[in-house]
Amino acid sequence: MTHTLERSTMTRLLLSACLLTLAACGQASAPAGPATVAVSDALCRPTPNGRDVTGCYLTLTASQADRLISVGSPVSGLAQIHEMKTENGMMMMGELKDGLALPAGEAVSLAPGGNHIMLLQLKQPLAAGEQVPLTLTFEHAQPVGVRAAVGQPPAAS
Structure with missing residues (x-):
């Protein structure tokens, strides 16, 4: 027993x-929960003299590693994620066709002279004080809608 x-x-x-x-x-x-991306400091440049393109800038912070894969706005016919790089001593701008990597927990700034959003084929000029709706689409996180102020970016320090 x-x-x-x-x-x-x-x-x-x-x-x-x-x-x-x-x-x-x-x-x-x-899993650590659903992926989220915080957006801050969203700003688009005004378009003087009837220009139909503008640059937009913002800061993205992803809770988990992610990728910004597209941008849309009802004020433009086309929106692209762009990079600035130096080739043969000249600054060149081009589309980031594979999107923009967002490391987990790190603020990624889209700013003048660097990565940014280009709004092309604007349907009307953008004036200072207006707001531009943007929809940011990510590889993992849900899409995020943001309203970007129209104005001049702060001078680089």
Whole structure:
């Protein structure tokens, strides 16, 4: 009878240890929650003299690693994510066709002279004081709508 009691106790202990191990594994692999991206300092330049393109700037902070893959706005026929880079001593601007990487927890600034959003084929000029609706689409996070103020970006310090 002593062997049966000891075996029963040992079986229960072993089973408890296995269940605790499985529970711990499940918690470690559980997702950290839905990906989110915070947007701040959204600004688009005004368009003097009837220009039909403008640059927009903002700061993105993703809760998890993500990628900005597209931008849209009802005020333009086309919106693109652009980069500025130097080639052969000249500044060149071009579309980031694969989007813009957003490392987890790091603020990524889209600013004059660097990565930015280009609004092309504007439907009307943008004047200082107006607001421009933008929809940002990400690889993982839900799309984010933001209203960008129209104005001049602060001077670089």
